[in-house]
Amino acid sequence: MGPEAKFYQQIKRNLKEFSFIRIENSSLLGTPDLLVYNTSGHFCTIELKVTKSKKIRFSPHQIAFHTRHNKNTFIMVKALGPLPKKTSSVFLFRGSRIKELAACGLMLDACYSGWDACRLALEA
DSSP states (O other): OOHHHHHHHHHHHHOTTSEEEEOOOSSSTTOOSEEEEOTTSOEEEEEEEEESSSOOOOOHHHHHHHHHSOSSEEEEEEEOSOOTTOSOSEEEEEGGGHHHHHHHGGGSOOSEESHHHHHHHHHO
16 A cells, blocks of 8 residues: 555544545546545545655646635645654645645645644534
8 A cells, every 4th residue: 555545544544524535537637636525515625645755746737736726625745754843744735825835845834734623624
């Protein structure tokens, strides 16, 4: 099982109140990894990223998707190594910030940090 698949399993264990649909789509490049149905009856998408450093890699298609669809889209990042000045290893960013995230990586302050904060953000 790859790092993103393991991360997805963690997400399902930690955010049980949501309905997740894993999207495996090779025909429409840039489509986010997860379709999420929240407790308020709304949908959003999440792009999953796992990194061993501060840098986060995105394809041009992923950047285009989040630039064009900038509402109800998120990027959830799992940091595998220790990060200075970070108290969590799970971060949630709004999709509208993808260009900043691609440029700054985890030096960019996350919108939400930790499982509880991510849960509250996805419920809203």
